[in-house]
Amino acid sequence: MSEIKTLEIPKWGLSMEEGTIAQWLIQEGEHFSKGQEICEIETTKIVNVLEAPFEGTLRKILAKNGDTLIVGGLIAVCAEPQITDAEIEAFVQSLGGTSVTAGESKNETQIVGTVAEKTAPVQAETRAQTVSVQNSASKASKPAVQGGYSIPATLQGYQSVDDIFATPHALKLAEKHQVNLAKITGSGRAGRISVSDIQAAVIAAGGQWPDIRHQASTKVVKSTADDSQIAATPVARRLAKQWDINLHDCRASGSRGRICKEDVEAVYARDNPNLSHTPCESAQPPAAAVTAIAMNGMRKAIASRLQSAKRNAPHFRLMADLNVDAIQSLRGQINATVPQLKLSVNDMLIKAAAAALMKVPQVNVQFDEENQQILQFQNADIAVAVAIENGLITPIVKAANQKSLAEISAEVRDLATRAKTGKLAPDEFQGGSFSISNLGMLGVKQFDAIINPPQGAILALGASEQRAVVEDGNIVIRQMVTATLSCDHRVIDGALGAKFLAALKQFVENPALILV
Numbered sequence: 001m002s003e004i005k006t007l008e009i010p011k012w013g014l015s016m017e018e019g020t021i022a023q024w025l026i027q028e029g030e031h032f033s034k035g036q037e038i039c040e041i042e043t044t045k046i047v048n049v050l051e052a053p054f055e056g057t058l059r060k061i062l063a064k065n066g067d068t069l070i071v072g073g074l075i076a077v078c079a080e081p082q083i084t085d086a087e088i089e090a091f092v093q094s095l096g097g098t099s100v101t102a103g104e105s106k107n108e109t110q111i112v113g114t115v116a117e118k119t120a121p122v123q124a125e126t127r128a129q130t131v132s133v134q135n136s137a138s139k140a141s142k143p144a145v146q147g148g149y150s151i152p153a154t155l156q157g158y159q160s161v162d163d164i165f166a167t168p169h170a171l172k173l174a175e176k177h178q179v180n181l182a183k184i185t186g187s188g189r190a191g192r193i194s195v196s197d198i199q200a201a202v203i204a205a206g207g208q209w210p211d212i213r214h215q216a217s218t219k220v221v222k223s224t225a226d227d228s229q230i231a232a233t234p235v236a237r238r239l240a241k242q243w244d245i246n247l248h249d250c251r252a253s254g255s256r257g258r259i260c261k262e263d264v265e266a267v268y269a270r271d272n273p274n275l276s277h278t279p280c281e282s283a284q285p286p287a288a289a290v291t292a293i294a295m296n297g298m299r300k301a302i303a304s305r306l307q308s309a310k311r312n313a314p315h316f317r318l319m320a321d322l323n324v325d326a327i328q329s330l331r332g333q334i335n336a337t338v339p340q341l342k343l344s345v346n347d348m349l350i351k352a353a354a355a356a357l358m359k360v361p362q363v364n365v366q367f368d369e370e371n372q373q374i375l376q377f378q379n380a381d382i383a384v385a386v387a388i389e390n391g392l393i394t395p396i397v398k399a400a401n402q403k404s405l406a407e408i409s410a411e412v413r414d415l416a417t418r419a420k421t422g423k424l425a426p427d428e429f430q431g432g433s434f435s436i437s438n439l440g441m442l443g444v445k446q447f448d449a450i451i452n453p454p455q456g457a458i459l460a461l462g463a464s465e466q467r468a469v470v471e472d473g474n475i476v477i478r479q480m481v482t483a484t485l486s487c488d489h490r491v492i493d494g495a496l497g498a499k500f501l502a503a504l505k506q507f508v509e510n511p512a513l514i515l516v
Helices: 085-094 106-119 168-176 195-204 234-242 261-271 297-312 325-337 345-359 405-420 494-509 511-515
Strands: 002-008 018-024 037-042 047-051 056-061 068-070 074-079 131-133 315-323 365-368 373-376 382-384 386-388 391-393 434-438 457-461 465-471 474-488
Touching: 002 085, 056 085, 074 085, 168 195, 234 261, 297 391, 315 494, 325 345, 325 474, 325 494, 325 511, 345 382, 345 405, 345 434, 345 457, 345 494, 345 511, 382 405, 386 405, 457 494, 474 494, 494 511
Parallel strands: 382 434, 434 457
Antiparallel strands: 002 074, 002 131, 018 037, 018 068, 037 047, 056 074, 315 474, 365 373, 386 391, 457 474, 465 474
């Protein structure tokens, strides 16, 4: 007896609802071992690698590169070579789903996700669904092994560099074959280097690289299903008819789950990549050239969360000017004394904020809206806002009150680097008891930040600059930073917020206190 097993979209983190296949790292017919990297799945926050939960052979890929499925959605079928293709297809059909081919419409892809959701409960780990079938006498032949690798001297010399933005598979192959990624230009989002980029560079330089095993198909198959019952705005339906676009091929990002004008324009832009803008409606006068940019999963998640925070949390703001002369002086002394340590002002402000949260613990809270409870934390788990290509992410420096300045500095650099390459684990950016957003390095003097729910407050830090300050009746020049505290008035009152800012000011202007 042999088994047919399935691979599904896993659930990484409590807030994950869906995942997009970024790229497959193995191809159909290839045998894999338990723990081997199977594919990359993009969530609203990060790109994670799915590791095989069992040993087997990948027989049929149901979700192609770019397909988005809900958690638990069926993405592939696995079985040993003696299981025939007919048996594989019969198994898929027995689930009520369909074997989706590359480029099929979004509507057809969702059928697979729906089937998987109905046939089994969602679990935190990828699960394997098995059925017993009779052994087949036919043998499925494995794909022939391609030629070897030959790396030109001009591309040799692998170096582990933190700022190299490449897929996990590309990084592993580059290290294995000693390819210098610094000499390769990535074609992915934000210049991300993929295996195909390495292959192209090696071949262009006169070397050899085996055929790529996981390149995405660019063929798009348009849906022909009846879309008359699809919820859409009148403008979107008119444009879809004018441009011969089936509404099943459009994402619904409008109000009440309707397809809006921008959704139809996004499909038109995808189908007509050589045009810099979508055509105007025939009944309207010519308009300026525009490019419709579809919102990715991360941007949609940010929009939803912050809109909810702005709508539900009654924000109020308190502002204080911090004299950072002393903290700058201490930073310079530490960096000069310990050459291997490069503290930033932000590192020291994180430590000062952690100390202030311990002094005023009523600000170190989350609001449990469902149960109407205030959750007060014992340690200061400070989320630090980091801007990345697709939006904003907030990796967390956990128990910052218990860490030294050196530990905070190293952890912030590590978290920021992995955030920009999509390598954070869910528990490294979900939760936290307080947030800090610093735009000072971009020259911003002062700004208001939106609270990161369910936290109760966020601190916005501006640029450090010389200002004229009156001290004892005299005008003196001091290095100042404007700090703005946004609070959720449901859990933090004005007097309490002011008490926290006073404590923060004390620790910033007397930095020796954060060292003891």
